[in-house]
Amino acid sequence: MTRVREIEQALFDWAPQELSMSYDNVGLLVGDPDAAVSRVLVSLDITEPVVEEAARLGAQLIVSHHPVMNCAWHPVQSLRTDNRQGRILTALVRGNIAAVCMHTNLDAAEGGVNDLLADQLGLSVVLPLSQEKIGRYGVLKCEIPLVDFVRSVVQSLGCNGARYTDRGKPVHRVAVGGGACAGYIDQAVALGCDTFVTADLKYHDFLDSTEINLIDAGHFPTEDLICQEMIRRLSAAFPTVEFVKTTSHCREVIQYCMKEN
Numbered sequence: 001m002t003r004v005r006e007i008e009q010a011l012f013d014w015a016p017q018e019l020s021m022s023y024d025n026v027g028l029l030v031g032d033p034d035a036a037v038s039r040v041l042v043s044l045d046i047t048e049p050v051v052e053e054a055a056r057l058g059a060q061l062i063v064s065h066h067p068v069m070n071c072a073w074h075p076v077q078s079l080r081t082d083n084r085q086g087r088i089l090t091a092l093v094r095g096n097i098a099a100v101c102m103h104t105n106l107d108a109a110e111g112g113v114n115d116l117l118a119d120q121l122g123l124s125v126v127l128p129l130s131q132e133k134i135g136r137y138g139v140l141k142c143e144i145p146l147v148d149f150v151r152s153v154v155q156s157l158g159c160n161g162a163r164y165t166d167r168g169k170p171v172h173r174v175a176v177g178g179g180a181c182a183g184y185i186d187q188a189v190a191l192g193c194d195t196f197v198t199a200d201l202k203y204h205d206f207l208d209s210t211e212i213n214l215i216d217a218g219h220f221p222t223e224d225l226i227c228q229e230m231i232r233r234l235s236a237a238f239p240t241v242e243f244v245k246t247t248s249h250c251r252e253v254i255q256y257c258m259k260e261n
Contacts, residue, residue: 002036002038003033003037004032004100005033007063007241008033010233010237010238011100011106011230012102014106015106015112016105017105019133020103024103025069025070025103026101028098029099031098032096035096037060038242039060040060040061041053041062042227043062043063044066044220045065046066046092054095060098061098063099063102063243064099065102065103065223068099069089108132109133112229113222113223114129114135114178116225116229117176117178122141122152122156123137124138126138129191134177134181137176139172140171140174146166146170149195149215157217157222158251158252159217159252160218165206165209167213169195169213175197176222178198178199178223179198182200185205193212195212195214197217199218199219201216230243231244
């Protein structure tokens, strides 16, 4: 019988804990490491509907990319059912559902979020963008106009839309950073990239970055592709365990209302 700790270790073998950023919270965050596992739900995030789905499916474990608790985002000083995080944690504990979360270590890992994102966007000769191995950069087969590349990004990642700035540069040398990677814009410029695809960009990121095209493709679309890869790898390692992709958290929640011409 497969145990929770074995699945956690398999994920750490792929994405070692030491690759995670200092603020991060990764690994088994909720549950009994020795609990037996026959069914696992895989999701980018652990939301209330995801926990409810796991309970309906009889899953003993949820594996997610984003931590169910991270003190940098949601200080956990109490466990109360009158706030969202408290309800999620309480439901996990009551349902005997464990939670294993692999975050920035999986962003940095070989074959992780950013390698998958680079591959999905058609980049080759791919190298790490930063010293922490967060982000990647590479080249397209041929130079293309920015507007055509933006359309390709939206189509390839299934985005509901994308925000971007055109700095008058065609697209050939591209940096990618799954999720919120605005902090790596300078590295992308220093490496000679003409375009950077990431998410959660702020107004001043667009305003002040005059040397590079910026594309904000959304947090969910730039990272959710890791779920199928987790399922593929874990299914191969644990053939007697069923790994299921969530259906309750399977699309971008942000919608766009476009100006009519």
